[in-house]
Amino acid sequence: MRKLMLGNEAVARGAWEACVAFGSGYPGTPSTEILEALAQYEEVAVQWAPNEKVGYEVAMGVSLSGHRALVTMKHVGLNVAADPFFSSSYMGVNGGLVVVSADDPGMASSQDEQDNRFLAKAAKVLMVEPCDPEESRWMAREAFTLSERFDSPVLLRMTTRVCHQTGVVNPQEREAWSSKGYLKDIPKNVLLPSHSKVRRFKVEERLLRARELSESSDRWNPIFKGSADIGIVTSGVSFGYVREAMPEASILKLGMTHPLPIERIRLFASGVRRLVVIEELEPYIEAEIRNAGMEVTGRELLPFTGELNLPLVEKALLGAPRHKVTVDLGGVELPTRPPTLCPGCSHRGMFTLFRDMKLRVMGDIGCYTLGALKPLAAMDACMCMGASVGMAEGLEKFGGPKEKGKTIGVIGDSTFFHSGIPALIDMIVNRSSATLVILDNRWTAMTGGQPHPGTGKDIRGNDAPQLNVAQVCRALGVRRVREVDPFDLEATRKALEEELAAPEVSVVVAVAPCILGAKLKKGEAVQIAIEECDRCGACIRVGCMGIHEKDGFPDVDPDLCTGCGVCAQVCEKGAISLPGVGRA
Amino acid sequence: MEITNILFSGVGGQGILTSSRVLALAAVHAGLDVKMSEVHGMSQRGGNVDTHVRIGKEVPSSLIPAGGAHFLVSFEKLEALRYMAYLRPDGVAYVCPLEIPPLTQNLKKDAGYVKEIDRILEEKAPRVIWVDAPAMARELGDLRMVNVILLGALSRRLPMKEEDWEAAIRERFPAKVQEACMRAFRMGVDHVASDH
Numbered sequence: 016m017r018k019l020m021l022g023n024e025a026v027a028r029g030a031w032e033a034c035v036a037f038g039s040g041y042p043g044t045p046s047t048e049i050l051e052a053l054a055q056y057e058e059v060a061v062q063w064a065p066n067e068k069v070g071y072e073v074a075m076g077v078s079l080s081g082h083r084a085l086v087t088m089k090h091v092g093l094n095v096a097a098d099p100f101f102s103s104s105y106m107g108v109n110g111g112l113v114v115v116s117a118d119d120p121g122m123a124s125s126q127d128e129q130d131n132r133f134l135a136k137a138a139k140v141l142m143v144e145p146c147d148p149e150e151s152r153w154m155a156r157e158a159f160t161l162s163e164r165f166d167s168p169v170l171l172r173m174t175t176r177v178c179h180q181t182g183v184v185n186p187q188e189r190e191a192w193s194s195k196g197y198l199k200d201i202p203k204n205v206l207l208p209s210h211s212k213v214r215r216f217k218v219e220e221r222l223l224r225a226r227e228l229s230e231s232s233d234r235w236n237p238i239f240k241g242s243a244d245i246g247i248v249t250s251g252v253s254f255g256y257v258r259e260a261m262p263e264a265s266i267l268k269l270g271m272t273h274p275l276p277i278e279r280i281r282l283f284a285s286g287v288r289r290l291v292v293i294e295e296l297e298p299y300i301e302a303e304i305r306n307a308g309m310e311v312t313g314r315e316l317l318p319f320t321g322e323l324n325l326p327l328v329e330k331a332l333l334g335a336p337r338h339k340v341t342v343d344l345g346g347v348e349l350p351t352r353p354p355t356l357c358p359g360c361s362h363r364g365m366f367t368l369f370r371d372m373k374l375r376v377m378g379d380i381g382c383y384t385l386g387a388l389k390p391l392a393a394m395d396a397c398m399c400m401g402a403s404v405g406m407a408e409g410l411e412k413f414g415g416p417k418e419k420g421k422t423i424g425v426i427g428d429s430t431f432f433h434s435g436i437p438a439l440i441d442m443i444v445n446r447s448s449a450t451l452v453i454l455d456n457r458w459t460a461m462t463g464g465q466p467h468p469g470t471g472k473d474i475r476g477n478d479a480p481q482l483n484v485a486q487v488c489r490a491l492g493v494r495r496v497r498e499v500d501p502f503d504l505e506a507t508r509k510a511l512e513e514e515l516a517a518p519e520v521s522v523v524v525a526v527a528p529c530i531l532g533a534k535l536k537k538g539e540a541v542q543i544a545i546e547e548c549d550r551c552g553a554c555i556r557v558g559c560m561g562i563h564e565k566d567g568f569p570d571v572d573p574d575l576c577t578g579c580g581v582c583a584q585v586c587e588k589g590a591i592s593l594p595g596v597g598r599a
Numbered sequence: 600m601e602i603t604n605i606l607f608s609g610v611g612g613q614g615i616l617t618s619s620r621v622l623a624l625a626a627v628h629a630g631l632d633v634k635m636s637e638v639h640g641m642s643q644r645g646g647n648v649d650t651h652v653r654i655g656k657e658v659p660s661s662l663i664p665a666g667g668a669h670f671l672v673s674f675e676k677l678e679a680l681r682y683m684a685y686l687r688p689d690g691v692a693y694v695c696p697l698e699i700p701p702l703t704q705n706l707k708k709d710a711g712y713v714k715e716i717d718r719i720l721e722e723k724a725p726r727v728i729w730v731d732a733p734a735m736a737r738e739l740g741d742l743r744m745v746n747v748i749l750l751g752a753l754s755r756r757l758p759m760k761e762e763d764w765e766a767a768i769r770e771r772f773p774a775k776v777q778e779a780c781m782r783a784f785r786m787g788v789d790h791v792a793s794d795h
Contacts, residue, residue: 019620019627021637044639123638147634147661180661181623181635255634255660325664338664341688342723347713349681352610352701354644385644390704463639552706560645563703 020184022177025148026087026115027052028184029155033111034192035059036082039070041433042462043089044124045178046117050087051465054474058189063465063474066400066433067092071099071114078112079204081194083159087115090131091399095434100168101138105214106204107166107221110194111159114140117173120295121322124461126380126399128320130296135170135273139218141225142170142273143235146254148182154270156190165225166217172272174295176252176322226274235271236279246287247332248280248300248311253293256328264332275300277307284309291316293331295323356385358561359537359577361456361501361527365425367557367585368508369393374423374515377410379403379435381427382461382529383454390556394425401426401434404451408442411449420515424451428484429459429467436487442520443492450514453524454501455484458532470532488522495521502527504584530577539594540576541583543569547590554582554591602655603757604663608682609674610699611648617771618672618746619650622753624767626654629759634661645702647678654757670756671724672749674732675699676716683724692724693752695732695745728752728791735786741776744783751787 020028026049030038038053038061040046054061064070067088074084088096093116100114116134119125135142141161145151151173158169202210229236242263249257250269257266267283269275284290284304292301292313301313316331317323326336356363366386369376370393378384378397387394396406407424414422426435431453439451459465466472471481488496495517499507507525514521528535540561543554545568554562554569561576562569569582583591605622607615619635626633636651651663665685671692673679679694686692700712713719721727732748747768754764768780 017627019623019633048639176636176661179637179639181620181633181637182658182661183627183632252660256662258659324662325660325667329664336664338666340666340684342666342683342686342725344680344683344723347680347719347723349677349713350701352645352647352677352681354611354646355702357644382644461644550706555703555706558702560702563700564706567706569706 016186017183018186019181020148020152021048022145022148022151022173022180023048024052025151025184026155026171026173027056028186029152030085030113030159031056031059032152032187032189033156033159034083034190035085035159036110036194037061037074037077038085038087039064039073040087040115041065041067041070041092042459042465043092043117044462045119045175046087046089046092046115046173047462047465048178049115050474053085061474063467065468067096068099071096071103074112075099075103078108078110079197080110081196081198082110083192084110085113085115088117089125090116090118090129091125091127093131093134095400097134100134102206103168104138104140105206105211105218107217108162108168109198111162112168113155113158113162113171114168115171115173117175117178118296119175121175123175126397128296130299131170131172132272132299133297135172139222140167140170140273141165141271142172143270144172144251144272145177145270146251146268147177147180149184150270151177152184152186165221167221167225170273172251174252180252222274226276229271229274230276230279232271236267236269236276238283239266239268241265243287245289245291245332246283247291247293248283248304249293250300251295253295253323253328256323256325257293257332259325260329260337261332269300272300275303277303280304281307281309291332293317293323293328353388354385355388355558355560356382357530358559358575359530359535359579361525361529362386362454363557363559363579364501364504364507364581364584365452365454365525366391366393367581368504368511369423369425372508372511373421375410375414375418375421377403377406377422377424379426379430381430383425383427389558391558400430401438404435404438404442407449407451408438408445408447411447422449423515424449426451426453427460428453428455428457428469431484432468432482436491439488439493440491447520448518449520450511451520451522452511453484453522455524455526456529456532458529460529460532464529464532485522485524488524493520493522495519496524498524498526500527501525502579502581504581538578540571540573541578541580541591541593543571544590544592547588549588551587553585553587557581557585602653602658604668605652605654605670605672605753606649606663606668606682606685607652607672608647608649608678610678611645613674614743614746615648615650615674618750619652621747621750621767621771622652624770625759625763628763628766631758632656632658634658636661647681649682670753672753674745674749676720677701677713680713680716680720680723683720686725688725691726691728691756692720693728693730693749694720695749696729697733730787730790732787735790736783739779739783739786741779744779747780747783748787751784752791754784754788755791
């Protein structure tokens with residue numbers, strides 16, 4: 016049977032075929048669709064975790080029970096889960112445990128471009144890398160067998176163009192596989208130093224055994240015999256570019272990239288005149304080959320950042336790209352079209368206020384990071400998940416009188432549950448007087464509207480226990496917690512002013528559902544009385560696709576405008592009216 | 600290796616992903632290999648989006664090289680111009696005559712759109728075929744039909760047969776809109792009937 020599947024869907028299919036019992040993870044582009052696809056298979060228990068570390072630990076518990084478990088995350092998510100990832104390497108597994116790290120070369124949707132192949136090496140676990148959807152399916156499936164055979168978590172390392180590549184796969188039936196049940200083993204599973212010192216040797220032995228497989232396996236590390244002039248070592252998505260750029264070359268395609276088959280590479284190299292490595296991001300494979308004393312090129316032929324593509328690989332291998340641009344757009348200036356907050360988004364009014372109140376905004380990861388872009392430009396810093404809270408505390412404490420009463424942390428609800436809570440505890444017990452604004456829209460929105468602990472739904476859309484953000488803050492010990500309606504700019508401004516002035520930590524929760532996540536019906540568009548407009552541009556500066564310039568005046572697009580009224584509230588002339596409400 | 604490259608471009612939310620999936624499904628029904636690269640995540644929030652579809656007997660990779668697209672299917676004029684450099688010298692652009700201005704930053708006059716974009720498009724592209732799919736969709740009473748109309752127009756130059764397209768449409772769309780989709784698809788086919 017031939018079936019069209021997204022790489023991420025194929026991973027889910029492979030895991031299902033391997034009789035996986037459980038899947039967890041935290042949404043993050045480009046990994047998100049794996050768990051969503053896995054949730055389509057009713058035999059599997061699938062759940063979103065509040066963060067990657069928790070997801071990993073639950074999966075580890077499932078593995079201890081003797082069942083197979085999958086845990087998925089984007090590359091930076093593995094930083095969050097690094098603690099259990101590194102330590103579980105010493106414990107090994109009972110039921111197979113497969114960890115997906117979806118890296119994002121070129122940073123299409125990420126804050127950094129880290130190459131997680133180094134994490135597999137550092138944690139001393141096995142790593143496999145598919146190049147297309149069919150490989151994503153069978154490698155995900157086989158990874159569970161590898162995990163049990165070598166008593167190791169297995170890192171299934173994907174990249175954006177593998178995750179989001181659609182192609183033809185050959186789905187298979189579900190394996191007959193049954194759990195061995197729980198096995199009590201204190202020296203293996205309790206990582207006391209005395210036990211870990213013993214396990215440390217087991218880890219090394221396991222890698223030696225895995226390397227034997229890597230060295231000898233034509234399935235994992237196939238050789239495509241071609242011309243003896245050039246031998247190319249490659250892996251993952253780069254394999255396709257190499258095949259297309261130089262079909263005549265000899266190719267060693269590495270599907271298992273930790274442990275690397277150094278002797279297989281040496282044998283391959285001895286049969287070709289020139290050895291080249293084509294790999295995306297860091298020279299991970301190349302450095303190992305060089306360390307083993309072989310002569311090799313690669314990195315100097317390719318850019319150090321970004322995704323590879325066919326013309327880049329053609330240039331590296333042939334000296335010049337075979338494909339050339341012939342359409343000349345010289346002289347035509349194209350306006351950019353960056354992503355923006357949706358019309359009707361509950362964050363727009365908040366960032367309009369932050370900007371107009373000239374606040375120092377420590378931001379966080381989510382749709383609202385777009386509040387940093389013009390014309391809102393109302394964010395001073397954004398680093399990683401949950402960092403807004405700690406950065407606000409630190410800046411407010413040491414920024415001097417200029418930052419006092421001006422500094423806020425801004426975090427979304429999903430990000431707050433992910434890693435904001437321990438930082439808020441720090442604010443409380445270390446007597447911060449900064450203000451934390453939590454944007455509570457009830458969904459993990461940027462990744463496409465996944466439920467989180469505050470949503471009240473599970474991954475399959477069924478009702479689930481629901482945490483209330485304000486209640487959580489009060490329970491932690493914040494005395495000043497208040498909820499505001501982010502579409503009421505005046506009341507929200509007043510609340511912010513009061514909380515900024517308060518000499519203790521305070522939390523302002525802006526509550527309004529994500530229009531996409533909650534699938535809200537679009538409201539009627541606002542109307543502009545052009546004769547009353549003085550062209551001050553305040554409405555344009557809320558940064559909404561629903562309102563734009565036309566002949567020097569603001570103009571509303573009735574197909575896009577949801578009638579949220581933020582532009583109406585910033586219009587000092589009262590020229591913008593809401594349908595049924597009259598002039599604002 | 601004979602590979603046909605089709606690049607779709609437009610603005611996030613216009614249905615580009617659906618079109619590319621239907622095209623890829625039709626290729627599978629025709630017994631061809633297909634690889635396609637999609638865009639998810641941040642770029643979907645009103646930014647420009649592109650999907651790459653490559654079909655042939657054997658397709659090794661999913662990204663179309665700049666200068667390598669046989670066809671560019673654009674749902675919006677500015678996004679047709681932005682991706683024009685992907686076309687081969689003998690490439691054809693199918694363009695919806697639709698203007699979605701990017702986010703305006705200020706009230707300076709003419710801040711938004713490229714002036715005389717129709718003329719520039721026709722001048723720069725090897726060949727432009729205008730497909731007023733939004734108008735045709737309105738005629739059919741369902742604006743969501745834009746993507747199948749465009750596919751119909753494109754289909755005349757692709758190796759798949761009508762039954763492959765029909766199978767793809769039936770696989771991708773719910774039963775209640777399948778007939779409407781097929782009508783819309785044929786409308787696209789007829790629109791380019793005089794084109795050889």
